[in-house]
Amino acid sequence: MLALMSTPSTVVVQGLEKSFKDVTVLRGVDIEVARGSIVALLGSNGAGKTTVIRILSTLLKADAGTATVNGFDVVSQAADVRESISLTGQFAAVDEILTGRENLVMVARLRHLKNAGTIADELLRRFSLIEAGGRRVATYSGGMRRRLDIAMSLIGNPPVIFLDEPTTGLDPEARLEVWQAVKELAAGGTTVLLTTQHLEEAEHLADRIAILHEGRIIVNGTLAELKQLLPPAKVEYVEKQPTLEDVFLKLVGGKK
Amino acid sequence: MIGDTRVLLGRSLRHIARSPDTIITTAIMPIALLLLFVFVFGGAIETGSAEYVDYLLPGILIITIASGISYTAYRLFLDLQGGIFERFQSMPIARSAVLWAHVLTSLVANLISLVVVVLVALLMGFRTSADVLGWLAVLGILVIFTLALTWIAVIPGLTAKSVDGASAFAYPLVFLPFVSSAFVPTETMPAPVRAFAENQPVTSIVDTLRNLFAGQPVGTGIWTALAWCVGILVVAWVFATMVYKRKIS
Numbered sequence: 196m197l198a199l200m201s202t203p204s205t206v207v208v209q210g211l212e213k214s215f216k217d218v219t220v221l222r223g224v225d226i227e228v229a230r231g232s233i234v235a236l237l238g239s240n241g242a243g244k245t246t247v248i249r250i251l252s253t254l255l256k257a258d259a260g261t262a263t264v265n266g267f268d269v270v271s272q273a274a275d276v277r278e279s280i281s282l283t284g285q286f287a288a289v290d291e292i293l294t295g296r297e298n299l300v301m302v303a304r305l306r307h308l309k310n311a312g313t314i315a316d317e318l319l320r321r322f323s324l325i326e327a328g329g330r331r332v333a334t335y336s337g338g339m340r341r342r343l344d345i346a347m348s349l350i351g352n353p354p355v356i357f358l359d360e361p362t363t364g365l366d367p368e369a370r371l372e373v374w375q376a377v378k379e380l381a382a383g384g385t386t387v388l389l390t391t392q393h394l395e396e397a398e399h400l401a402d403r404i405a406i407l408h409e410g411r412i413i414v415n416g417t418l419a420e421l422k423q424l425l426p427p428a429k430v431e432y433v434e435k436q437p438t439l440e441d442v443f444l445k446l447v448g449g450k451k
Numbered sequence: 452m453i454g455d456t457r458v459l460l461g462r463s464l465r466h467i468a469r470s471p472d473t474i475i476t477t478a479i480m481p482i483a484l485l486l487l488f489v490f491v492f493g494g495a496i497e498t499g500s501a502e503y504v505d506y507l508l509p510g511i512l513i514i515t516i517a518s519g520i521s522y523t524a525y526r527l528f529l530d531l532q533g534g535i536f537e538r539f540q541s542m543p544i545a546r547s548a549v550l551w552a553h554v555l556t557s558l559v560a561n562l563i564s565l566v567v568v569v570l571v572a573l574l575m576g577f578r579t580s581a582d583v584l585g586w587l588a589v590l591g592i593l594v595i596f597t598l599a600l601t602w603i604a605v606i607p608g609l610t611a612k613s614v615d616g617a618s619a620f621a622y623p624l625v626f627l628p629f630v631s632s633a634f635v636p637t638e639t640m641p642a643p644v645r646a647f648a649e650n651q652p653v654t655s656i657v658d659t660l661r662n663l664f665a666g667q668p669v670g671t672g673i674w675t676a677l678a679w680c681v682g683i684l685v686v687a688w689v690f691a692t693m694v695y696k697r698k699i700s
Contacts, residue, residue, distance in 0.1 A: 252537075254699070274543060281541070281542075282537065284534045286533065288534035288535045290535055292465065292469050293462065293465060297462075302542070331469075347538070
């Protein structure tokens, strides 16, 4: 651990380039994620966010540039990187035919942990899935599936977690649940790199925000720093209407 | 790697246990063919052996395997679609374990289907004079043949763009036995067809199984059959591994 402490950033990406046939997706991406922080990679559809995540998770090889995760090179030390990370992809990567608990036990076993059953039960409790744990995942709602997905990612306490659009397709309540889970993770010292196209999500969760546009990181900073890039705020008097989300959550009794 | 394969095998076997329809549908078509050919066409087919069901069963077993392996392509395709494949790839597990789990699952599922088909054949009057050694030889050939076809199935499973594409490759494999000695002796076929039928893998495998069931000497035929099975197995495994490597790098 001492050796790791000397590295200031858990994820270091330099000059990452990637093309698919004649489409250039990444044109030199640089980004760093400090240990225990949450960084949001913001960009529109097709900006290359998922490509960055896939390269960092050793699923894809970059054409140029380097990337290290937890001090390990993603190409030459791919196995060590895989020991250090967990990926929650864009589509909930859960086994529909197995029950929630079986999914967790399977991942715990694949990570060669003892007491897979205990770990599974503990995570079911933590993600409010105890009652659903014995049911097949095919019967789960989108939010439950996502929570299970994230729970599966936490098994073995990997120091780095990649979340690719963790709340896409979720209803507002489920989104808040996921946000809560992510915040707890970071509070526990896990480094989180997440992608999103919801500006609000980035604002809500991230310590730093990096905007990926046309294959490059065009801005990278805290929310306050990003806001300073614009001319000083104009003072306008506006009646503060509740947003539709406020109304919705109020009506369905959700928490915010 | 063995530990990882075992965990993933447990997962796929649960899939089968929870959707036994995959085993039943695998067995239904061969059983229907068995009924059709034994009770409808069989009376008019001159095979030289006493009971047509005895003549037919080996070919039906080959068809059972050929239709059963398409589920391997299907399951593999679903894993790739659903994202769980990427989860496994991003985890610290042996990379070949993911494929081996599917291949071994195919073996288990096909063996169950084969047992079902053989039981139906026994009810229909199939009798064998094979001894334990003969049965072991039959089992060995069927296992190697299943593995060979399963590794072929891995290729479309990894590369298909749609569910239909993933399983469509099996059709030619299912029909190959029709142009062989599986249903009728090859002697009555026109020369070019006969040449094809007698030199394609199914004929040597079917003839060998038939001799084993009948307790007859298998001659050199068993070596031809084994050479085909092992040859297909090795070539399919090499190609499937290449496709897989390209897929995950």
